Structure formats: structure tokens, C-alpha cells
Amino acid sequence: MNRRNPFSAFKVITATHDARSRFDHVERNYPQVVDELLMKFSRLDQDTVQRLHRFLDQPMYNIRESNFNCIDELPEILHEPMEHARRLYESSCHLTRDIQYTTDDIREFCTLTGLSGSAASEQTGPLGIFTAALVNTCSEPYFEFNCRGHQSKLHFMGFGLESGKHMVVQGNLGHFTGAALNGGELKINGEVDCLCAAGMIKGRIKIVSEKPSTPAQKRQRWFYGIPEEILEIVR
Amino acid sequence: MGLSQGKALIIGEPGLGKTTSVEYVGTLLHRIPLGTIWRAEVSGHPEQTEEKIIGRPDLGKLNLGEEFVIWSHFTLLPIKIVDEINRLPETKQSMILNGVDRGNWEYLNDAVINEEYCLFATANYQDRGTNTIIAPLMDRFDVMVESRHPGANLAGLLGTNGNPETLLRNEALEADFQAVLSERIPYQERLKKLGTLSDQFGEYLSTQLHIHSLSFEERQLIYEQIGRIPFDVDFEAFLRMVIAEFSFCHHYGQKRSGEVCGDGCHFTGYLCGAVKNCISNRFPKSARNLSRTLAWLLGDETVGLQHLEAVLPFTLAHRIVWKDQNIAESEEEYRNDPVEIHLAKKAVQQIMRRYREQSHRVKQALSAAYSISEGEATDPVEGDHPLFHIILKDLGREAP
Numbered sequence: 001m002n003r004r005n006p007f008s009a010f011k012v013i014t015a016t017h018d019a020r021s022r023f024d025h026v027e028r029n030y031p032q033v034v035d036e037l038l039m040k041f042s043r044l045d046q047d048t049v050q051r052l053h054r055f056l057d058q059p060m061y062n063i064r065e066s067n068f069n070c071i072d073e074l075p076e077i078l079h080e081p082m083e084h085a086r087r088l089y090e091s092s093c094h095l096t097r098d099i100q101y102t103t104d105d106i107r108e109f110c111t112l113t114g115l116s117g118s119a120a121s122e123q124t125g126p127l128g129i130f131t132a133a134l135v136n137t138c139s140e141p142y143f144e145f146n147c148r149g150h151q152s153k154l155h156f157m158g159f160g161l162e163s164g165k166h167m168v169v170q171g172n173l174g175h176f177t178g179a180a181l182n183g184g185e186l187k188i189n190g191e192v193d194c195l196c197a198a199g200m201i202k203g204r205i206k207i208v209s210e211k212p213s214t215p216a217q218k219r220q221r222w223f224y225g226i227p228e229e230i231l232e233i234v235r
Numbered sequence: 236m237g238l239s240q241g242k243a244l245i246i247g248e249p250g251l252g253k254t255t256s257v258e259y260v261g262t263l264l265h266r267i268p269l270g271t272i273w274r275a276e277v278s279g280h281p282e283q284t285e286e287k288i289i290g291r292p293d294l295g296k297l298n299l300g301e302e303f304v305i306w307s308h309f310t311l312l313p314i315k316i317v318d319e320i321n322r323l324p325e326t327k328q329s330m331i332l333n334g335v336d337r338g339n340w341e342y343l344n345d346a347v348i349n350e351e352y353c354l355f356a357t358a359n360y361q362d363r364g365t366n367t368i369i370a371p372l373m374d375r376f377d378v379m380v381e382s383r384h385p386g387a388n389l390a391g392l393l394g395t396n397g398n399p400e401t402l403l404r405n406e407a408l409e410a411d412f413q414a415v416l417s418e419r420i421p422y423q424e425r426l427k428k429l430g431t432l433s434d435q436f437g438e439y440l441s442t443q444l445h446i447h448s449l450s451f452e453e454r455q456l457i458y459e460q461i462g463r464i465p466f467d468v469d470f471e472a473f474l475r476m477v478i479a480e481f482s483f484c485h486h487y488g489q490k491r492s493g494e495v496c497g498d499g500c501h502f503t504g505y506l507c508g509a510v511k512n513c514i515s516n517r518f519p520k521s522a523r524n525l526s527r528t529l530a531w532l533l534g535d536e537t538v539g540l541q542h543l544e545a546v547l548p549f550t551l552a553h554r555i556v557w558k559d560q561n562i563a564e565s566e567e568e569y570r571n572d573p574v575e576i577h578l579a580k581k582a583v584q585q586i587m588r589r590y591r592e593q594s595h596r597v598k599q600a601l602s603a604a605y606s607i608s609e610g611e612a613t614d615p616v617e618g619d620h621p622l623f624h625i626i627l628k629d630l631g632r633e634a635p
Contacts (some may be wrong), residue, residue, distance in 0.1 A: 006629065007605035009471040010598065038592055044618045046504025113592055123588065 012208075033101050037109045040095040041130050048084050052125045055081040056155055056175060082199050085156055085179065088126055092133035103143045106134045112147060124174060128156035136162050136184075147171035153193065158186040161203065178205040178233075197233045205233040237264040237314070238457055241521065242354040242375060244320070244368075244553060246573065247382035249359050254318050256382065257355035261314035264353075266433035266440065266448050269400060270409035271416075271520040272316065275308035279322035285330050290342040293419075297570065304345040308416050310334070313352045313423065318369055319373075320356040321365040328372045335375045335514070347422050351454070357382075361520055370512075372558075376556070377521035379553035392460045402444060408436050414611035461531045466523070472597050473590050474522060476622050477547065478588055480506040481514035483621035505621055506582055511556040513532055521550045544587060551581040594618060600626055 005011075060118065101124040113127055131154065137142045143165055153174035158167050161184025168187045181203040188207045197205055236243045237260055258276075262269050277288050289310055293303040304468040309315055317323075317331070334340045338349035356376070359365060378585045380416045384390065415428045430451050440446045449457070485502050492514035502508060526542040537541070562574060570577040590597065600616035604626045606615055615630055617623055627633050 005605055007601050007608055009466070010468060010605045035595065039596065039618065042589075042593060047499060050504050074357065081299045173297035 032161055033099060033105050034108045034112060036099050037096065037101065037105065037134070038112060040092075040099070041109075041113065042225060043095055044091055044126055044130070045168070047125050048087050049123075052081055052084040052088065056125050061088070062174075066114045070180040077193070078198055081176075082179065085125070085129055085159060085176070088129045089133050089160055089180075092130045093137055096134060101134065101138065103135075103138060103140045105144065106131060106138065107145060109134070110147075124153060125176075128154035128174070128176075129159050131159060132159040134161060134163060135167055136165060142168075143171070144168045147173075148190070155193075158184065159188055159207070163203070178203075181205060200233065203234075236378065237353045238454075238459070238532070239263070239377070239524050240458065241377035241524060241528075243356070244373070244376040244379045245355060245357045245382050246360065246379060247357075248384070251382045251384055253357040253382040254316065255356070259399075259403065261316065261355070261492065263440070263446065263448050264454075265312075265314045266437040266450070267312065267314060268405045268409045268412065268436055269403040270406065271308070272314060274413070275312045275314075276316045276318055277307075277309050279317060279319040280315040281322065281324050281327075283323055283327055284552045285327075285342070287335065288331060289340050290345075290347075292343060302343055302345075303419070305419075306340070306341045306342075306347055306422075310340040310347050310349075311416055311422070312377060312429075313349060315352060315354040315525055317354070317356040319365075320358060321358040321368050324366055325369050327370075328366075328369050332371055332522060335372065347472075373553050374515045374517055376602050377517075378549040378589065379575070380549055381576060396524075403420055403435060405439055407438065408432060421565060457531070461527050464527050464530050464536070464538055465635070466526075466538045467540075468598060469537055469594065470526065470543050472594065472601055473540055473543055473587070474519060475601070476590055476597060476620065477522075477551075477583075477586050478514060478519060479620065479622035479625050480582075481510060481518075481551075482508045483625060485621075485624070506585065507621060509582075511558055512554075514554060518550060518554055522546060525550060544583060547583045548576055548579040551582065552576045555579065555582070570601070579620075589620060593618060597622060603628055 024058065026191060110127070113123070131145075135158075143166070145167070147169065148171040153172055155174035156176045156179055156182060157169060157173045159176070159177040160180045160182050161167055161178070165182030165184040166187075166191070170189050170191040173188055173192045174191075175193045175195050176198055177188065177196045178186045178200060179195070179198040181197065181200040183201070183203045185203060186205045191206075191209050192207055196207070243257075245257065247253050254276075258269060258272050261267060261272050277283070282291070288307060290304045290306040293301075296303040320328070335354055336344075338352045340347045340349070355635040357591050358368065372560065411432050412429070413628060415425060415432065418425065420426075420428075434450060437448045437450060440448050459588075482490055484490045484494070484496055484507055485500055486496050490510065492512045495511070496508060500508060522543060523538075526538045529542045529546060530538040533542075552573075555575075555578070557578055564572050565578050565581070568577070572580065595617050596616060597620070600618060600623055603613050604617045607615060607630055615627055615632060617627070624633070
């Protein structure tokens with residue numbers, strides 16, 4: 001009996017198929033190394049990712065009291081997410097240790113993972129941590145990333161940034177920006193959400209916020225407890 | 236929905252146009268006067284019987300020892316409407332399973348097989364008079380959609396232009412339809428007579444109301460055109476990814492309603508960890524059928540990702556049984572849809588995101604699987620998504 005191959009729809013995967021896709025940014029030719037990074041990112045422990053997401057997903061006003069103004073000592077409520085983040089960070093470093101990549105590849109990775117569109121909320125935390133791990137283990141000391149106009153805000157950007165590393169971000173970031181910073185320099189030309197510098201050991205974080213122009217932006221700034229337009233945290 | 240010859244479950248608050256809209260669609264799509272549609276409608280209520288829904292014995296002939304079935308108008312007409320289906324008790328819902336699924340209506344030793352039909356069922360939200368729709372019946376619907384409130388501005392216009400129902404009625408033709416439907420003639424012969432009457436009603440719609448409706452031949456041509464539109468590779472790959480997430484279980488081999496996967500599974504983050512049941516084989520059929528119809532409607536030459544993405548939430552919403560925790564988390568969220576559709580939309584976004592990240596690799600894996608199945612000496616492409624594991628399993632190379 002002539003049995004039909006269940007994969008016959010994929011007999012020929014040609015460039016035309018890819019070109020027709022709506023995900024132009026995904027389907028264009030990108031270096032094999034970015035493919036590997038994407039693969040490694042998908043291997044992060046999903047259980048930890050979910051646990052971290054559950055924390056990030058809860059209304060942050062519950063923990064507003066523990067905002068960066070009084071974050072010198074981590075309150076107990078933050079121990080668990082920081083532990084998850086640390087685990088994901090170590091896992092990210094371990095997974096990518098054998099890959100040779102440049103800062104251009106990291107930027108490409110960020111774009112491919114959908115940050116320019118609407119990234120799924122449970123990925124925004126791990127993505128920030130994974131990117132931070134890539135920046136830390138990259139041979140280049142300087143990383144600049146433009147996320148202006150992106151719909152999704154990365155959490156944990158600059159996590160554990162080490163001495164000698166310099167990261168500049170154009171645009172707004174999410175919660176835990178610069179968390180566990182370890183000697184690196186992080187500059188954000190935009191806004192950050194809650195818990196910036198949580199568990200920061202040493203280093204410098206500079207946030208240059210744009211002047212809030214609308215009542216909504218002012219309200220948001222009040223909500224997240226961001227007091228000034230330029231904020232510098234040095235430890 | 237009517238053009239895809241599918242089955243739709245329309246949910247919503249009472250009085251938001253669920254039944255009325257399907258009656259109008261049925262009238263225009265199949266050229267049947269509104270009064271005839273009303274006569275064929277089945278109402279869901281606890282006293283409903285098989286004899287009222289499907290057919291009854293001809294008692295006169297039965298007395299003479301002859302078994303003859305008088306079919307209900309609901310069974311005979313191509314447009315079928317079950318109003319407030321969730322007011323039918325669970326036991327009585329089983330009576331229409333076969334008919335809803337395949338258009339086969341059986342009574343005594345006789346049967347009517349509808350070659351062309353579409354079914355719309357309406358359901359109000361749960362109240363004291365409603366029952367649960369049983370899972371096998373739920374699964375037989377291709378889509379579940381909500382009939383929403385049109386908003387204050389549009390709703391404010393209702394009633395300003397008289398009653399449209401009178402326009403879609405034609406009492407003389409309704410009487411003719413009634414006569415043909417009541418005749419004791421074979422089904423095929425009856426269909427021909429009904430077709431002639433439908434053409435007359437189409438003529439009425441065209442001349443009196445300036446509405447072009449579809450003739451039988453035009454509808455057949457449309458079905459043929461829809462059936463010829465090819466699916467592109469992304470459609471095929473993404474559909475498999477969706478099926479994989481809703482059917483895969485690393486621990487128990489596949490999802491089963493009675494088996495609850497525990498914490499600590501590597502695949503917890505995928506949707507298999509968020510649902511209780513396994514997606515049925517009717518799902519891909521519904522997804523393909525509706526995506527194809529949408530592509531035809533939009534005049535597209537191939538059925539692609541965007542068509543599938545648009546129809547998926549509505550083909551999944553009623554088929555997925557979410558874990559209580561997931562429902563509880565989403566119930567309080569700001570949303571624009573009923574929680575089932577909201578959850579399905581979120582699920583589709585999640586899978587789409589994963590497809591965005593891995594589409595290249597997924598297609599490579601499927602292409603390699605094709606080559607391996609054809610006997611080529613190629614290594615399978617591995618990855619983390621359940622689909623990669625399913626591919627390996629199908630190739631007989633499952634990881635221990």
C-alpha cells in the first residue's frame with residue numbers, strides 16, 4: 001500500500017516560502033550564530049521562567065514600598081524573584097558559553113525575539129536576563145540598544161552587569177532594571193519601572209528621563225515613584 | 236460560516252441578536268423566506284423530543300403496519316438553527332450529535348443525509364435554566380463566537396427604520412415552501428422542488444430589495460473554489476505547533492482528561508501544562524476549513540499564517556479545558572472577550588510568539604522529517620518545543 005508521507009507539505013522549503021512570511025524580520029537571512037542563540041534561549045528552564053513571570057505579572061503597587069529609593073537591603077518579598085533571575089542568568093551564561101557572538105548578534109537576537117512587536121509578557125523577564133548574560137560574556141565591552149517605540153518593555157535589563165561593561169539603552173525599560181549590578185555602568189535614556197537597582201552590589205546606573213508631557217506620563221511617574229528627571233545611583 | 240458549511244456556536248447575553256442574525260444570514264445565503272426559517276428552528280428546552288427535532292412516524296401509516304418517517308423541517312432545510320441549545324438537558328443533547336457532526340439524521344430505520352448544510356446554535360450565558368453543553372457536542376462546533384453589544388451609538392439606531400423582518404418574509408412563497416416540506420416524497424426530489432422555490436425567493440430579493448443572494452450553482456462554485464486554495468508552508472508548520480502544544484504530554488505520552496501533569500516538568504511553560512484535555516481531531520479540520528474560507532473571502536491565493544491566526548482563537552475557545560488556576564488568573568484581567576475566547580487569544584499569541592522565534596528551525600525539522608521518511612540518510616533537527624519531540628517520535632527516534 002502506498003503510504004502518504006505525513007511531512008509531504010514540507011518536501012521543499014524554499015526561499016520563496018520564507019519570503020512570503022509576514023515575519024520579515026524573522027525570515028531574513030541572519031547569521032547562524034543568532035539561530036543558535038535563539039535555540040539556547042528556548043532551552044531556559046520553563047518552570048523558572050513561569051515562576052518569575054508569576055511574580056512580574058502581579059500588580060507592582062503591592063511592592064511599591066520596596067522601590068529603588070529604599071532598596072539598599074532587599075526585602076524578603078524580592079528574595080524569590082531575584083533567586084529565579086539569578087538561576088536564569090547562570091543558566092543563560094552556561095548555555096551560551098561556547099558561542100562566539102558580537103554585540104550586533106545580540107541586537108539581532110533582541111529584534112528576532114519579537115521585541116519590536118509585542119513580546120509575550122512571560123518572555124520579557126527572561127529576555128532581559130538572557131540579553132544581560134550575553135552582554136556580560138561578550139568580548140566587546142560596550143553595548144548600545146535602541147528599544148524606542150517597542151511595545152514590550154524588558155525587565156531585568158543590565159542584570160549582574162560586571163565591571164568594565166558599559167550598556168546604554170535608548171527607550172523605556174521594565175522592572176528590576178540594573179538589578180544585581182556588579183560594577184558595570186548602565187545608562188538609560190528613558191523611563192524605568194519598579195525596583196530599579198534591586199540587589200545592586202556596585203557600579204553606576206544613570207537614568208535620563210524625558211520630561212513627562214502628558215498627565216498620564218506624570219501619573220505613571222508618580223505611580224512608580226520616579227522623583228526626578230535625572231537619577232543617578234552609584235554604589 | 237455558512238460558506239464553509241460549518242457549525243457555529245454563538246454565545247451572548249439575551250437580546251443581543253444571536254438568533255436574529257443567523258436567521259437573516261440563513262435567509263440570504265440559502266434564499267429561504269424568514270417565515271420558513273422560523274418554522275424549521277429548534278428551540279432548546281427541557282421538554283424537547285427527538286420527534287420534534289428530527290422526525291416522527293406517520294401514525295396513519297403505522298396503523299396500517301407501514302413504517303414511514305415524517306422528517307422535521309429542521310432536518311430537511313440546509314440552514315439549521317438551534318436556539319438556546321444549552322437549555323436542552325444533557326441527555327437530549329446526545330440526540331443531535333450525529334446530525335450536527337455529519338448532517339446524518341436518523342429516525343427509526345430511515346435517514347436523511349444533508350449534502351449541503353450549515354448549523355448555528357445559540358447559547359445564553361449560564362443562568363438557572365441552562366445546562367452544560369456536553370463535551371462531544373461542544374467539540375462538534377467549528378467555532379464559538381460571541382454576539383456582542385453593538386455599542387450605544389449603533390444600538391441607539393435600532394428601530395428607526397421599521398421592522399426588517401417584514402422585508403425578508405414572503406407569505407406566498409412561505410406557503411409553497413410549507414407545502415413542499417410537508418409532501419411525502421423522496422428527499423432528493425424534495426430538494427429539487429425547494430431549489431426552484433429558492434430561486435423564486437432569490438428573484439424576489441433581487442427585484443424588491445435589490446439584494447443579490449447566492450443561487451445553488453453559485454454556492455457550489457464557491458465551495459469548489461474554497462476547496463482548491465492551497466495552504467502555505469507556514470500555515471502547515473504553525474498548525475502542527477498548535478496541535479503539538481494541546482496534545483503533547485511528556486509524562487503520559489499524550490494529554491488525557493483524567494491525568495494531571497505535575498510541577499517540575501520541563502514543558503511546564505508550554506500550553507500542554509495549562510490545559511486538562513487533549514485537542515480533538517476535529518480541530519485541525521475546523522481550522523483548515525475556516526482559514527480557507529477566510530482566504531477566499533479576502534481574495535487571497537494561498538491560505539497562510541494570518542488566516543490561521545485570525546480563526547484559531549474561535550476554533551480553540553470551546554475545545555480547551557483550562558486548568559482552574561489559568562482560568563482564575565485570567566478572569567480578573569482587563570479583557571474584551573468572554574474568558575474562554577480571551578484565554579484562547581492569549582494562547583494563540585503565545586504559540587505565535589514561539590513560532591516567530593523558531594519558525595526557521597521548525598520548518599527545517601519538518602523538512603528533514605520528510606527526507607528521513609523518504610529513506611534519506613539525514614539527521615533529524617532537534618529542538619525544545621513539543622513538536623520536535625513529536626517529530627522524533629513519529630520517526631521512531633524518540634529520546635529515552
